[in-house]
Amino acid sequence: MAEDEVKEQKEDTAVTTVTASSVTDSSDVEREKDSESENILEQLFANENKLLTVEDGDVSIDSESRRMLALFSDGTYLVDEAHRFDGKVLNFTSTARRRKLLIHAPKYVSAQVLSAVYAYAERGMGQINISAEEIDDYQMQADFLDVIRRAATQKVSDVHVVVADSTQVLFRINGMMERVLEYNKDWGEAFVRTAFASADISDANYAQNEFQGAQKLGATPLRGSNGRFKLPHNVLAIRLQFNPVAFGSQYLVMRLLYADDNPNGNSDLRSLGLGDREIKLFYRLRATAVGLNIIAGPTGSGKSTTLQRNMIKLIQEHHGEINVITVEDPPEYPIPGARQMPVTNATTEEEKDEEFNKALSAALRSDPDVMMVGEIRSLSAAGLVFKGALSGHSVWTTLHANSAPAIVTRLRDMGVQPYMLSDPEIMKGLISQRLFRRICPYCRVSVKERMEDPSFERLKTALGDFGIENTYLRGAGCKYCGHKGVIGRMSVPEIIIPDARFLQLMVNDNTKEAIDYWVSELDGRPLREAAIERMLKGYIDLDEVERWCGLLDQRPIY
Numbered sequence: 001m002a003e004d005e006v007k008e009q010k011e012d013t014a015v016t017t018v019t020a021s022s023v024t025d026s027s028d029v030e031r032e033k034d035s036e037s038e039n040i041l042e043q044l045f046a047n048e049n050k051l052l053t054v055e056d057g058d059v060s061i062d063s064e065s066r067r068m069l070a071l072f073s074d075g076t077y078l079v080d081e082a083h084r085f086d087g088k089v090l091n092f093t094s095t096a097r098r099r100k101l102l103i104h105a106p107k108y109v110s111a112q113v114l115s116a117v118y119a120y121a122e123r124g125m126g127q128i129n130i131s132a133e134e135i136d137d138y139q140m141q142a143d144f145l146d147v148i149r150r151a152a153t154q155k156v157s158d159v160h161v162v163v164a165d166s167t168q169v170l171f172r173i174n175g176m177m178e179r180v181l182e183y184n185k186d187w188g189e190a191f192v193r194t195a196f197a198s199a200d201i202s203d204a205n206y207a208q209n210e211f212q213g214a215q216k217l218g219a220t221p222l223r224g225s226n227g228r229f230k231l232p233h234n235v236l237a238i239r240l241q242f243n244p245v246a247f248g249s250q251y252l253v254m255r256l257l258y259a260d261d262n263p264n265g266n267s268d269l270r271s272l273g274l275g276d277r278e279i280k281l282f283y284r285l286r287a288t289a290v291g292l293n294i295i296a297g298p299t300g301s302g303k304s305t306t307l308q309r310n311m312i313k314l315i316q317e318h319h320g321e322i323n324v325i326t327v328e329d330p331p332e333y334p335i336p337g338a339r340q341m342p343v344t345n346a347t348t349e350e351e352k353d354e355e356f357n358k359a360l361s362a363a364l365r366s367d368p369d370v371m372m373v374g375e376i377r378s379l380s381a382a383g384l385v386f387k388g389a390l391s392g393h394s395v396w397t398t399l400h401a402n403s404a405p406a407i408v409t410r411l412r413d414m415g416v417q418p419y420m421l422s423d424p425e426i427m428k429g430l431i432s433q434r435l436f437r438r439i440c441p442y443c444r445v446s447v448k449e450r451m452e453d454p455s456f457e458r459l460k461t462a463l464g465d466f467g468i469e470n471t472y473l474r475g476a477g478c479k480y481c482g483h484k485g486v487i488g489r490m491s492v493p494e495i496i497i498p499d500a501r502f503l504q505l506m507v508n509d510n511t512k513e514a515i516d517y518w519v520s521e522l523d524g525r526p527l528r529e530a531a532i533e534r535m536l537k538g539y540i541d542l543d544e545v546e547r548w549c550g551l552l553d554q555r556p557i558y
Contacts, residue, residue, distance in 0.1 A: 051121040081108035115139040140194045152232040163188035163250040214240040267313035273490025291428030292389040296401035303398040308333040328374035360384040373397040379415040404432040408506040422503040433493035437486040443475030462552035494527040
């Protein structure tokens, strides 16, 4: 902005006064009665005065700017007093004057007054009865949606809200935590209550001292918002987990589930990071008409996304001529062509297990060709999954396990009978995966530029000169990666198509012998080798490989 325009803005500030008949500051708003708030709004909107900056209004601004300013058709210009010198406000003022819009000197008001103005405009002139409590609720709904929108633009996987003496909002971006916002404690407590109230699937009441789960669906507006507040179009749903933590604090984690850009469903496994080898193995597994295929990994490792895309691909390969039924608690992503059965009418873990088992039993009686089970979470669920695999169906599911071989160990520890675990006609595919950050190809640096780093010697010991010549590290960041040094994440899997010997060795707890057999006789490739291959191709860096697979100069676990 030009220097004289900034000077003009500040001069306007000096001569502007705010009267009680027009707008009030934040302390006045707290003391005003509902009737006085109505009078303020009536005066602002009198004589068919129009709010130009309302969403889809005559003057287009983003949601963050609407929290800071409002411009009316008669030139009345309201600005949040806390943002009077904010860049967005100064730029808007300058742009409006260049466009020859009617704009008077700004009148500085509180955030609550701006919220009431937009609420009044969006509800319509016929509904003027807005109480102080409604204004606060509207403001917090706007704050909740702004956090979600900000996260969605960066494809954040999880939003963490930690309420203690102050409130911190952290985003998990590409697997790493980043603190992005900080507010006072009161704001945080109100934010958590608003998040709970927004949920479409939740307990009846919010209990601060209890662990509670909930889900907010993207297709429905926030409660009490008259349809005004909806999630961004690319956010399919939000899983909410409310946790009490020590010393009276609150801890909310929101998992954002994103919709595919393709409305018919994305079946592209390669875009997730899978190479030719893994693509071929997945094809072989989809070609089996019966048996059990399990995708394992920790929370946040991309299991559900891989499973969803694989199921879409399976349906497409069969031209939609098969009956695919899913049982999920609750469904996370749409699978076009499948019948997705939710498990939602339960609150306690015992009720969830009971309802989950009911849904599984119902699915088995519904003439499926292929079943997809969201997760094996108990022995009873495992029993029904194996029943499906034994009764002539192809079954796909997920499990929390550390590796592909460990899937057998995990199921054995859950109580699944050894004779089923050692049968290759049942156990068709064992898959485990992790998500690795993909380094930016424009600002990455060769490992040779950081020869003083201890990882350099470990790399040289493990892979020699070839590793040195072909390995890169995360760069400082550039315009292409948003100055992060990384561009998204990629899936790195290990896949076992077991035979009877491998399974028997695992059931007998001969893990090392089973893994040696898998690698030498079944052409197996563990996660470590798959990750190193991608590192040598320049997709991921040395630090990321060592983060997930251990130091390179250490003997691998397998």
